[in-house]
Amino acid sequence: MSRAALNSLLSDPGFAPKDITPATIEARAWFMATADADASAVLGVFNDLLARGFDDEQGVPTDAWERFTGEVLPKLLGITASPPTVTPADLAIAYHSSI
Numbered sequence: 001m002s003r004a005a006l007n008s009l010l011s012d013p014g015f016a017p018k019d020i021t022p023a024t025i026e027a028r029a030w031f032m033a034t035a036d037a038d039a040s041a042v043l044g045v046f047n048d049l050l051a052r053g054f055d056d057e058q059g060v061p062t063d064a065w066e067r068f069t070g071e072v073l074p075k076l077l078g079i080t081a082s083p084p085t086v087t088p089a090d091l092a093i094a095y096h097s098s099i
Contacts (some may be wrong), residue, residue: 004082006026006030007021017056017057017077021055024049024050027039037088038079041091044073045095052099070099072094075094
């Protein structure tokens with residue numbers, strides 16, 4: 001479980017709400033392996049998405065999903081890149097602005 005594995009999952013053009021749970025599991029494994037700030041920030045985002053019901057493909061409003069894919073997903077891709085191009089603060093600001 002690694003940053004690269006999560007980046008690969010998030011990079012899939014077909015990434016959809018049904019993929020939030022596997023991404024959360026991957027983020028949790030990454031955090032458990034490294035416990036660094038990047039992994040913590042990513043896990044926090046995915047845990048919140050699960051709590052908000054983003055794992056229900058039929059239940060996520062289109063505008064909310066579009067905000068996620070337009071504002072948050074690029075930051076998630078940046079923080080999971082190797083080397084990362086986004087900081088945890090960048091991700092937090094984008095996520096906060098999208099909800």
